[in-house]
Amino acid sequence: MGFCLSLIGRSISSFCGCTILLLFLLSCSCFTSTEAYDALDPNGNITIKWDIMSWTPDGYVAVVTMYNFQQYRHIQAPGWSLQWTWAKKEVIWSMLGGQTTEQGDCSRFKGNVPHCCKKDPVVVDLLPGTPYNQQIANCCKGGVVSSWVQDPANAASSFQVSVGSAGTTNKTVRVPKNFTLKAPGPGYTCGPAKIVKPSRFVSQDGRRVTQALMTWNVTCTYSQFLSQKTPTCCVSLSSFYNDTIVPCPTCTCGCQNNITQPGSCVEEDSPYLASVVSGSGKNSYTPLVQCTKHMCPIRVHWHVKLSYKEYWRVKVTITNFNYRMNYTQWNLVVQHPNFDNLTQIFSFNYKSLTPYAAINDTAMLWGVKFYNDLLMQAGPLGNVQSELLFRKDKSTFTFEKGWAFPRRIYFNGDNCVMPPPDSYPWLPNATSRTSTSLLTLIMVLLSALLLLNAHV
Ligand SMILES: *[C@@H]1O[C@H](CO)[C@@H](O)[C@H](O)[C@H]1NC(C)=O
Ligand SMILES: *[C@@H]1O[C@H](CO)[C@@H](O)[C@H](O)[C@H]1NC(C)=O
Ligand SMILES: *[C@@H]1O[C@H](CO)[C@@H](O)[C@H](O)[C@H]1NC(C)=O
Ligand SMILES: *[C@@H]1O[C@H](CO)[C@@H](O)[C@H](O)[C@H]1NC(C)=O
Ligand SMILES: *[C@@H]1O[C@H](CO)[C@@H](O)[C@H](O)[C@H]1NC(C)=O
Ligand SMILES: *[C@@H]1O[C@H](CO)[C@@H](O)[C@H](O)[C@H]1NC(C)=O
Ligand SMILES: *[C@@H]1O[C@H](CO)[C@@H](O)[C@H](O)[C@H]1NC(C)=O
Ligand SMILES: *[C@@H]1O[C@H](CO)[C@@H](O)[C@H](O)[C@H]1NC(C)=O
Ligand SMILES: *[C@@H]1O[C@H](CO)[C@@H](O)[C@H](O)[C@H]1NC(C)=O
Ligand SMILES: *[C@@H]1O[C@H](CO)[C@@H](O)[C@H](O)[C@H]1NC(C)=O
Numbered sequence: 099m100g101f102c103l104s105l106i107g108r109s110i111s112s113f114c115g116c117t118i119l120l121l122f123l124l125s126c127s128c129f130t131s132t133e134a135y136d137a138l139d140p141n142g143n144i145t146i147k148w149d150i151m152s153w154t155p156d157g158y159v160a161v162v163t164m165y166n167f168q169q170y171r172h173i174q175a176p177g178w179s180l181q182w183t184w185a186k187k188e189v190i191w192s193m194l195g196g197q198t199t200e201q202g203d204c205s206r207f208k209g210n211v212p213h214c215c216k217k218d219p220v221v222v223d224l225l226p227g228t229p230y231n232q233q234i235a236n237c238c239k240g241g242v243v244s245s246w247v248q249d250p251a252n253a254a255s256s257f258q259v260s261v262g263s264a265g266t267t268n269k270t271v272r273v274p275k276n277f278t279l280k281a282p283g284p285g286y287t288c289g290p291a292k293i294v295k296p297s298r299f300v301s302q303d304g305r306r307v308t309q310a311l312m313t314w315n316v317t318c319t320y321s322q323f324l325s326q327k328t329p330t331c332c333v334s335l336s337s338f339y340n341d342t343i344v345p346c347p348t349c350t351c352g353c354q355n356n357i358t359q360p361g362s363c364v365e366e367d368s369p370y371l372a373s374v375v376s377g378s379g380k381n382s383y384t385p386l387v388q389c390t391k392h393m394c395p396i397r398v399h400w401h402v403k404l405s406y407k408e409y410w411r412v413k414v415t416i417t418n419f420n421y422r423m424n425y426t427q428w429n430l431v432v433q434h435p436n437f438d439n440l441t442q443i444f445s446f447n448y449k450s451l452t453p454y455a456a457i458n459d460t461a462m463l464w465g466v467k468f469y470n471d472l473l474m475q476a477g478p479l480g481n482v483q484s485e486l487l488f489r490k491d492k493s494t495f496t497f498e499k500g501w502a503f504p505r506r507i508y509f510n511g512d513n514c515v516m517p518p519p520d521s522y523p524w525l526p527n528a529t530s531r532t533s534t535s536l537l538t539l540i541m542v543l544l545s546a547l548l549l550l551n552a553h554v
Contacts (some may be wrong), residue, residue, distance in 0.1 A: 139169045159260045174410065195236075255295070286318040332397055388421065396417070402502045431463075446468070
């Protein structure tokens with residue numbers, strides 16, 4: 099129900115930007131109590147698998163692998179960190195392909211000093227270029243992990259731990275507790291470790307199968323409402339049949355406020371800009387955005403460009419307003435009922451996502467490698483664009499009531515805030531304004547209910 103509430107809230111509050119923000123915050127607080135759930139990727143999760151490969155005199159050696167089973171949400175720089183709490187007094191003697199951020203107090207050890215003695219170690223990936231003798235397969239990518247659809251070959255990340263002061267048989271070993279995955283900020287909730295059937299490994303020539311001595315799995319799921327208080331992306335709309343460009347809602351991601359927050363954004367032509375962009379702030383991951391009314395790091399513009407007899411054409415432009423971020427391997431998820439008749443897409447990769455087998459209305463779009471898979475920092479190069487050609491289905495197609503505009507857009511897995519439905523550009527001489535917006539509201543509500551029903 100929280101979903102419906104937020105939709106109602108957003109469409110009703112169109113008359114005042116502040117109310118939108120307020121209602122949005124209110125709807126967020128309803129969400130936090132519910133379970134992590136993404137309607138467009140209902141089974142999405144990150145599974146962390148511990149395989150005990152050998153027993154040692156005082157513990158075991160395990161390979162820990164994180165699989166990103168999410169369709170479109172990836173982990174970008176500065177990468178993941180994984181924390182857990184040991185069940186007993188375990189220590190980490192050594193690691194390959196990863197390291198703990200702190201060693202902790204190892205003073206009880208004489209001679210050999212462990213890699214980490216903390217009760218709740220935090221592990222991070224090693225950086226690219228790590229010496230070969232400290233690497234293992236799937237390691238050393240600075241904690242960057244691709245999504246399952248975009249690049250399955252890079253959707254896993256591994257490290258090896260050698261654990262001491264631990265159980266040395268599958269009866270005495272204790273599974274670690276309280277896993278916390280940051281990617282890099284909050285957003286993921288991890289369940290308890292569950293002992294599962296030992297993993298099997300097939301040799302490269304396929305002629306021999308080995309298996310782990312013991313395996314446990316931890317499943318982590320994402321919720322945008324845990325991850326951040328403010329949106330990071332907004333949508334603007336325009337069409338060939340109406341001159342109005344509907345901008346992103348004002349204050350979507352923040353408000354310009356020179357008094358309480360000077361320097362919260364940068365003017366495009368500010369002399370200060372050059373020093374910010376090339377200077378010290380470069381490695382900071384807090385966004386530094388160009389001054390706009392919406393203050394979002396990312397804006398997605400949907401332009402209904404042309405109508406042919408049998409087809410219609412849309413131009414999509416993604417603009418980066420963040421001076422501190424080059425988005426590598428960005429992706430967009432778009433929901434529109436005409437995606438079941440997408441005929442052609444120019445200069446982006448495309449895959450249809452069908453979370454509910456019967457409904458084919460959602461697509462994932464991402465850049466072409468070495469061409470536009472990098473969305474550059476704010477500035478003249480900070481945008482990518484594509485055109486989509488849809489075939490009109492006579493029974494559903496219309497330019498009325500905002501039908502040609504997307505129902506939902508995600509950038510890198512995070513929801514982009516849409517303008518209120520009653521502000522969408524309308525066809526000249528359409529039905530009166532109020533009835534249009536009411537109809538739109540009813541349509542949105544109905545489709546939300548359908549979606550909710552589809553997975554109950
Ligand atoms: C995690 O995702 C995988 C792949 O989609 C799925 O097979 C598995 O059931 C999911 N696990 C949980 C606990 O949802
Ligand atoms: C532990 O190992 C024994 C054989 O040594 C095996 O029979 C048993 O199923 C294993 N238990 C688990 C939980 O893996
Ligand atoms: C689990 O770990 C988190 C992060 O370190 C910590 O805040 C929390 O208190 C821990 N919970 C338990 C039950 O140990
Ligand atoms: C444990 O995780 C691995 C890797 O994701 C998966 O192949 C296996 O099916 C999982 N086991 C269970 C019981 O979920
Ligand atoms: C902030 O300052 C800029 C120019 O420095 C100005 O254009 C803008 O209107 C100011 N915003 C507010 C909210 O005062
Ligand atoms: C983005 O990439 C360009 C070109 O590679 C580089 O000059 C710039 O410093 C990068 N910006 C950031 C914030 O990393
Ligand atoms: C969804 O529709 C598109 C466009 O017709 C098609 O390419 C795609 O294969 C469809 N996907 C499924 C799962 O039916
Ligand atoms: C649109 O796609 C649906 C489902 O794939 C198909 O049944 C229908 O015939 C298509 N319509 C057109 C006009 O191609
Ligand atoms: C274009 O759409 C806007 C609503 O966004 C409306 O106010 C305006 O009257 C429309 N223009 C025409 C020519 O119909
Ligand atoms: C649209 O409405 C305006 C004013 O109501 C009228 O002058 C105009 O002729 C109408 N245009 C069409 C194409 O009906």
